[in-house]
Amino acid sequence: MTYLRDRIELLFFVASILLLAAGGAAWLLGQDPPAELLWAAGTVLGLVFAVAWVAGALRRREATVDIIAVLALAGALWVNEPFAGAMITVMLATGRLLEARAGARARRELSLLVERAPRTARRRVQSGVESVPVEALAAGDLIVVGTGEVLAVDGRLLSAGILDESALTGESLPVERVVGEDLRSGVVNAGAPIDVIATATAADSTYAGVVRLVEQAQAASAPFVRTADRFAALFVPLTLVLAGAAWALSADPVRAVAVLVVATPCPLLLAAPIAIMSGLSRAASIGVVIKGGGALERLAAGRAALFDKTGTLTRGQPTVADTVTAADTVDADEILRLAASLDQVSPHVLASAIVTAATRRDLKLEMPEDVHEEHGYGLRGMVGVHEVRLGKAAWIAPGVEPGWVRQVRRRADLDGSLTVFIAVDGEPCGAFLLEDPVRPDAPRMIRALRAAGIGRIVLVTGDREDIAHTVGRVVGVDSVRADCDPGEKLQVITAESANASTIMVGDGVNDAPALAAAGVGVALAARGATASSEAADVVLTVDRIDALADAILIARRSMRIGMQAVVVGMGLSLAAMVAAAAGFLAPAAGAVLQEVIDVLAIGIALRAVIPGISHTINMAPADIATARRLKTQHDAVSAVVEQIRAVADTLTTRDPDLAPARVLLGRLETELLPHERADEELLVPLVARALGGSNATADMSRTHAEIEHLISRLHRLLNGLERDARAEDIIELRRLLYGLYAILRLHNALEEEGAFSLVPDARAEPENLTSPAQNTQRKADR
Numbered sequence: 001m002t003y004l005r006d007r008i009e010l011l012f013f014v015a016s017i018l019l020l021a022a023g024g025a026a027w028l029l030g031q032d033p034p035a036e037l038l039w040a041a042g043t044v045l046g047l048v049f050a051v052a053w054v055a056g057a058l059r060r061r062e063a064t065v066d067i068i069a070v071l072a073l074a075g076a077l078w079v080n081e082p083f084a085g086a087m088i089t090v091m092l093a094t095g096r097l098l099e100a101r102a103g104a105r106a107r108r109e110l111s112l113l114v115e116r117a118p119r120t121a122r123r124r125v126q127s128g129v130e131s132v133p134v135e136a137l138a139a140g141d142l143i144v145v146g147t148g149e150v151l152a153v154d155g156r157l158l159s160a161g162i163l164d165e166s167a168l169t170g171e172s173l174p175v176e177r178v179v180g181e182d183l184r185s186g187v188v189n190a191g192a193p194i195d196v197i198a199t200a201t202a203a204d205s206t207y208a209g210v211v212r213l214v215e216q217a218q219a220a221s222a223p224f225v226r227t228a229d230r231f232a233a234l235f236v237p238l239t240l241v242l243a244g245a246a247w248a249l250s251a252d253p254v255r256a257v258a259v260l261v262v263a264t265p266c267p268l269l270l271a272a273p274i275a276i277m278s279g280l281s282r283a284a285s286i287g288v289v290i291k292g293g294g295a296l297e298r299l300a301a302g303r304a305a306l307f308d309k310t311g312t313l314t315r316g317q318p319t320v321a322d323t324v325t326a327a328d329t330v331d332a333d334e335i336l337r338l339a340a341s342l343d344q345v346s347p348h349v350l351a352s353a354i355v356t357a358a359t360r361r362d363l364k365l366e367m368p369e370d371v372h373e374e375h376g377y378g379l380r381g382m383v384g385v386h387e388v389r390l391g392k393a394a395w396i397a398p399g400v401e402p403g404w405v406r407q408v409r410r411r412a413d414l415d416g417s418l419t420v421f422i423a424v425d426g427e428p429c430g431a432f433l434l435e436d437p438v439r440p441d442a443p444r445m446i447r448a449l450r451a452a453g454i455g456r457i458v459l460v461t462g463d464r465e466d467i468a469h470t471v472g473r474v475v476g477v478d479s480v481r482a483d484c485d486p487g488e489k490l491q492v493i494t495a496e497s498a499n500a501s502t503i504m505v506g507d508g509v510n511d512a513p514a515l516a517a518a519g520v521g522v523a524l525a526a527r528g529a530t531a532s533s534e535a536a537d538v539v540l541t542v543d544r545i546d547a548l549a550d551a552i553l554i555a556r557r558s559m560r561i562g563m564q565a566v567v568v569g570m571g572l573s574l575a576a577m578v579a580a581a582a583g584f585l586a587p588a589a590g591a592v593l594q595e596v597i598d599v600l601a602i603g604i605a606l607r608a609v610i611p612g613i614s615h616t617i618n619m620a621p622a623d624i625a626t627a628r629r630l631k632t633q634h635d636a637v638s639a640v641v642e643q644i645r646a647v648a649d650t651l652t653t654r655d656p657d658l659a660p661a662r663v664l665l666g667r668l669e670t671e672l673l674p675h676e677r678a679d680e681e682l683l684v685p686l687v688a689r690a691l692g693g694s695n696a697t698a699d700m701s702r703t704h705a706e707i708e709h710l711i712s713r714l715h716r717l718l719n720g721l722e723r724d725a726r727a728e729d730i731i732e733l734r735r736l737l738y739g740l741y742a743i744l745r746l747h748n749a750l751e752e753e754g755a756f757s758l759v760p761d762a763r764a765e766p767e768n769l770t771s772p773a774q775n776t777q778r779k780a781d782r
Contacts, residue, residue, distance in 0.1 A: 043085025279558025
């Protein structure tokens with residue numbers, strides 16, 4: 001139906017241009033009767049279409065300014081001004097064609113994912129590989145994804161691969177993913193066939209959720225009502241009164257027709273919707289689906305932002321923060337390797353965190369055998385020659401609880417962490433502390449929102465007050481409301497809405513009522529759509545919340561440009577109407593002038609297609625490759641950082657054993673220091689280039705110097721303790737280690753926020769794969 005309508009409007013435009021041009025050619029050749037006949041035919045053509053549009057509006061009980069076009073076309077025929085009528089027809093056809101093209105462009109941007117939705121998948125079974133409908137897939141199924149195929153469900157990689165994620169992230173070139181990484185449905189396998197274990201059904205996966213969101217956005221944005229129709233109740237009577245007064249005072253019906261001709265603002269009155277459609281399309285191109293022009297307008301009007309915590313300002317996925325060993329003789333990397341090997345085949349969200357931690361440290365994983373899940377307790381299986389158990393402390397270490405287990409639990413309670421304990425060959429040997437870290441891009445996003453005009457930012461969460469305030473201080477919000485259930489969140493939104501237009505951002509099921517109650521609700525659906533996505537007005541399909549600030553800028557710019565187009569066009573049209581009523585404009589001249597005004601207004605509106613100011617930092621492809629390489633090294637040396645704390649914890653003044661400290665010093669000097677020096681040499685300059693100055697990198701450089709100084713002091717101190725180690729020396733050594741640990745934790749947080757969060761996707765990528773689009777400079781709306 002849409003295709004047929006677009007074809008008819010294209011034919012209408014072509015026919016109107018041909019009739020006007022043919023009439024003009026005949027007039028230039030001195031053939032007045034054929035010219036007037038051709039122009040009259042063009043006028044009749046426009047009259048037929050205009051009458052059809054008015055009839056359709058009346059059936060829908062909508063106000064419309066097309067009644068002015070009907071009167072102007074009929075009046076042009078009545079007073080024998082066929083050229084003016086033909087010009088009006090061209091104006092009508094041009095406006096409709098521009099509207100159709102703008103709508104088609106927006107639909108094309110939003111329909112990309114829908115058109116690529118997979119229908120079948122290949123599942124491994126005992127007898128081989130079978131092709132099944134995607135609806136038949138379940139969590140835990142082993143899936144084979146061939147070259148060029150679309151991943152049908154969310155899953156975890158069992159073999160390394162190269163993937164095209166452009167449909168979800170906008171990243172134009174493939175990226176390399178390693179074993180254990182989570183994949184979102186909708187990505188395309190750009191390399192050799194890969195094996196994936198499903199972690200969700202097709203209906204609950206990212207791709208299906210985004211398809212539903214796109215369909216909602218299309219339904220909301222398709223029936224755009226032209227902006228001028230809102231004012232038809234005022235504009236149409238004004239035009240008729242002015243035309244009638246001109247006729248009555250001058251006794252000349254030609255003046256009335258001239259007023260009607262210059263008051264035919266169909267293309268002009270499409271200017272604002274064209275700007276809005278352009279804004280929707282621009283937002284979709286950066287991974288933000290805005291559900292219609294009304295949502296765009298409310299997003300532009302927002303002045304106060306409220307954020308949920310989990311999954312919004314934090315990653316929403318657990319990350320291994322530390323590996324605790326039961327004794328000095330236990331190798332932390334080895335128990336992490338065994339745990340990750342077992343967890344490879346588990347769809348549990350905590351399993352993903354452990355596998356990711358191991359792969360980031362370049363640990364070699366083995367495929368487990370004889371894996372069994374003890375519901376409510378944990379997972380057990382064989383990894384090589386070792387029997388490995390993962391799960392609750394009571395299952396791993398039954399009976400009397402060892403002291404190290406109590407310490408792990410106490411630390412987890414203080415930090416708000418989760419714990420997973422491990423036993424190898426029946427012997428409890430360690431635990432993993434998992435936390436939900438703050439998103440590295442969250443503080444920069446908060447600053448970008450303030451730069452975009454958001455005056456107040458509030459954190460509203462159901463989490464504990466101490467954890468909520470910690471996150472709030474890190475990201476820089478104005479106020480924190482903790483321990484809120486969904487009803488209390490609604491109360492906070494109601495109170496904030498009384499003072500300013502509100503934007504609520506969340507990603508959980510319990511956020512849906514708050515998103516619906518706010519002026520505009522923004523949901524994060526990068527890892528799959530939930531009830532919050534269905535209730536939201538704006539949905540982020542990329543896992544980068546800094547896109548929200550750019551979406552607000554796009555919305556405000558689109559609304560501003562649309563208003564400029566309407567004000568300029570309407571002002572000039574009203575001036576032309578007064579001139580026509582006074583007899584200074586004939587219908588033919590008025591038709592030409594109105595065409596110029598309409599083209600000017602639409603030209604103003606089309607500025608919204610041009611990119612404006614963006615808070616997204618664009619980096620050169622070579623810098624992106626360098627940053628990703630350094631990020632891989634950054635993740636690999638994190639084990640050394642955690643070893644500092646472990647060594648400091650075990651130091652005692654009675655019979656001190658300095659061997660672990662000397663081993664640690666060796667790792668610091670051979671692994672960590674070379675990485676920090678590479679950061680200073682390579683990372684700091686590229687961040688300065690991306691941010692446009694060296695001031696932004698001063699903190700990183702200062703901490704680099706402090707880290708090197710503390711390691712140098714540690715070297716001298718341990719050399720001096722070779723012969724005699726007194727109690728005060730051990731205290732000094734322990735103080736030095738804790739200080740180094742604190743500096744490194746702070747330094748790593750600064751690098752995550754200030755450097756690695758600038759990279760489009762801080763994962764390993766083949767260095768020869770670079771994106772020209774990422775080498776663009778910031779563009780400003782001048």
